[in-house]
Amino acid sequence: MATTPIEIGKKSGCAASSCGSTSDQMSHLPEHIRERVFNHPCYSEQAHHHFARMHVAVAPACNIQCNYCNRKYDCANESRPGVVSELLHPDQAIKKVIAVAAAIPQMTVVGIAGPGDPLANPERTFATFRGIAEYAPDIKLCVSTNGLSLPQHAEELSRHNIDHVTITINTLDEEIGAEIYPWVFWNHRRIRGRAAARILIEQQQRGLEMLTERGVLVKVNSVMIPGVNDSHLKEVSRVVKSKGAFLHNVMPLIAEVEHGTYYGVMEQPSPTAQELQALQDACAGDMNMMRHCRQCRADAVGLLGEDRGAEFTLDKIEAMEFDYEEIRARRAAVQSAIAEEMNKPKVQVATVSLASLKRRAVATPPVLMAVASKGGNVVNQHFGHATEFLVYEASEAGVRFVGTRRTDQYCVGSDHCDEGEDKLALAITALDGCRAVLCARIGITPWEALEAAGIKPDSDHAMEPIEEAVAALYAAMAEAGELSDAPSVGASVA
Amino acid sequence: MALKIVAACVNCWACEPLCPSQAISAAVPHFIIDAKKCTECDGDYADAQCASICPIECAIVDGFDMPLNPPGSLTNIPPERLAALG
Incomplete structure (x- = not known):
């Protein structure tokens, strides 16, 4: 069974990858x-x-x-x-x-x-x-x-x-x-x-x-x-x-x-x-x-x-035996199910709350938010298990993916990979510039350390689709006045 | 008149297909050159082919054990800098 391409980018208006979701x-x-x-x-x-x-x-x-x-x-x-x-x-x-x-x-x-x-x-x-x-x-x-x-x-x-x-x-x-x-x-x-x-x-x-x-x-x-x-x-x-x-x-x-x-x-x-x-x-x-x-x-x-x-x-x-036809059939079934899931119409990303933000007297600046995810485009990973974070820029215009940050970027081998190396410190370094991190769960120690570093930990959006979760958190933080002093991450963007 | 692969070799296979005399073969712990077959590419190429593609300094030596690619010649890292790092 052939998989079908998902409908992507049907929105009109902006063609550049730097805007929209x-x-x-x-x-x-x-x-x-x-x-x-x-x-x-x-x-x-x-x-x-x-x-x-x-x-x-x-x-x-x-x-x-x-x-x-x-x-x-x-x-x-x-x-x-x-x-x-x-x-x-x-x-x-x-x-x-x-x-x-x-x-x-x-x-x-x-x-x-x-x-x-x-x-x-x-x-x-x-x-x-x-x-x-x-x-x-x-x-x-x-x-x-x-x-x-x-x-x-x-x-x-x-x-x-x-x-x-x-x-x-x-x-x-x-x-x-x-x-x-x-x-x-x-x-x-x-x-x-x-x-x-x-x-x-x-x-x-x-x-x-x-x-x-x-x-x-x-x-x-x-x-x-x-x-x-x-x-x-x-x-x-x-x-x-x-x-x-x-x-x-x-x-x-x-x-x-x-x-x-x-x-x-x-x-x-x-x-x-x-x-x-x-x-x-x-x-x-x-x-x-x-x-x-x-x-x-x-x-x-x-x-x-x-x-x-x-x-x-x-x-x-070397020891494994395979039934090629069975493997191929299962692959086709799994992949077409994924494609179907991806093809489902997307929920509009918190447009109501973002629109209401625009009516505020003071513009809310764009901010970076990190997400712990182990796949599926969902906020579904424990903070402590994340070896990388997906980073999104949230702004009044919407949410866009801007990159990934790895916590093990500086790993240099087993001598340095043990728990003695402060994994939490590495994660906080990796999250530099982010105002919030969304994850499925998080312990009290990292929670406090993140807050001390000016990064808001959030597990309220566990298991939600990433872009909706980021938009909702951005809207909530803006509403609470937590973003008024945010550095304008978009300022350097041409 | 033969070249020799020594312990610095990382077994990257780059040299093996280039040898005009089929003198190079995979071995443990590293590739080897059959001294009876090696001509140092004399008559085939201006430069010894194995030493011209080898990415590792000091991995290929001549009959006097002198490396064809001495320290610093391939990576541009000054040898004293490497030495300082241990």
């Missing part, structure tokens, strides 16, 4: 693209609450060096791109996909993202895709690449029914590129400096053009590196949109000295959540922006923000 994120996309991404958790903010994905780590080799990457690193506690626990051969990867599809029927997407570059390992990458297409033809296939080898593989990618490709494009300028990439391997030589950046940039742009000409959906990832490419990324957004990329994902640099990367060791600062959001908002005038990226590991499994990879290690899946 989050379900408008895809509103200006053509219908045929919305149909292709409606159940893709990485491409649709709405879908990521419901549908799962997995990465299979079959591509170890890389053909470039990025200053935010360290090829030596492999830690089960670490969550960021380029990191895996177990490298798979294509046949192992296919078996793992089937095992995960059996256990997590809401999985719609399998991607290859490393730990190196998938297109620097073309035999392994394409063998994996062929096998998945044979056993699970309904699962969407994606690949994420640095773009260096993209032009030579663009034709094959389009033939393999891989209709989603992500290219990491950090710059269009070879001078900036030379600061990000120390070398590329090209035509049997290691090329350095500006010459290396020139080759990489040319290949990325040509690859982007070739894919969009062939009808392949292209998302562009950019790593925001303050002082290096941050002021340039608006231009990147404009250019990649003009060449047909449908989504731009500006991600924060992850750089900790413990990671052993160039930027980590050299203490290059990462952007703050506020700086990231300001840049995403600035780019949003030109381009559909992605806000819910979790910068997954190259072997992540499950809903975005969760990782069930440890349940599917090789020793566990």
Whole structure:
């Protein structure tokens, strides 16, 4: 049974992702693209609450060096791109996909993202895709690449029914590129400096053009590196949109000295959540922006923000037996039920109370509110269990999703992961700038600590749909005069 | 005349398909180069292919145990900085 695309973004008026509610994120996309991404958790903010994905780590080799990457690193506690626990051969990867599809029927997407570059390992990458297409033809296939080898593989990618490709494009300028990439391997030589950046940039742009000409959906990832490419990324957004990329994902640099990367060791600062959001908002005038990226590991499994990879290690899946037809039928049933649920008409988001706010003499400023959710687009997670928060901007205009904050962003391995590390302090740091946090339940200690930090804890909206809950809390806080002194988070937004 | 892969290798597979002499193979604890087959790419390429794509400094050495990619040559991290971190 085929799933049906949800009706998203039917509201007229504003096409930019920076206004209206989050379900408008895809509103200006053509219908045929919305149909292709409606159940893709990485491409649709709405879908990521419901549908799962997995990465299979079959591509170890890389053909470039990025200053935010360290090829030596492999830690089960670490969550960021380029990191895996177990490298798979294509046949192992296919078996793992089937095992995960059996256990997590809401999985719609399998991607290859490393730990190196998938297109620097073309035999392994394409063998994996062929096998998945044979056993699970309904699962969407994606690949994420640095773009260096993209032009030579663009034709094959389009033939393999891989209709989603992500290219990491950090710059269009070879001078900036030379600061990000120390070398590329090209035509049997290691090329350095500006010459290396020139080759990489040319290949990325040509690859982007070739894919969009062939009808392949292209998302562009950019790593925001303050002082290096941050002021340039608006231009990147404009250019990649003009060449047909449908989504731009500006991600924060992850750089900790413990990671052993160039930027980590050299203490290059990462952007703050506020700086990231300001840049995403600035780019949003030109381009559909992605806000819910979790910068997954190259072997992540499950809903975005969760990782069930440890349940599917090789020793566990080797022993499993599968009934492919049964798995496929169950997957179709579960996914169409989710699609139906998503298609239900949405309750208008507290428009009455928001409208009444507008009549007040003093305008209520927009504020950020965080939500603890374990999926389903509902406020349904205990504060103490949250490893990340969804952040929404509530204003008189409505509620919009602006990003995620991870509490374990600075986790650097098991020595630092125990309870001794003050999880509560990490959570409060992650919530910097938020005026409230909505969760299913919360203990008295964190409640008091949050209040002391000027963040209002709220569990009154447990199990409610997120956007309605945020709107209701915003209205209530405004009514109670709790927001009159709020810093205007929207002030910096262009 | 042969190159050698040493303990710094992280088993990333990048070198293996590039070797014009099929001298490189996966092994435990790390990849190895068959000294009888390795030509250091003489006659095939200007640069030794394994050492030209290897991302790890000091993982590939020549017949005198000298690294083809010495410390600081691939990541631009000054070796003294790394040393200071322990």
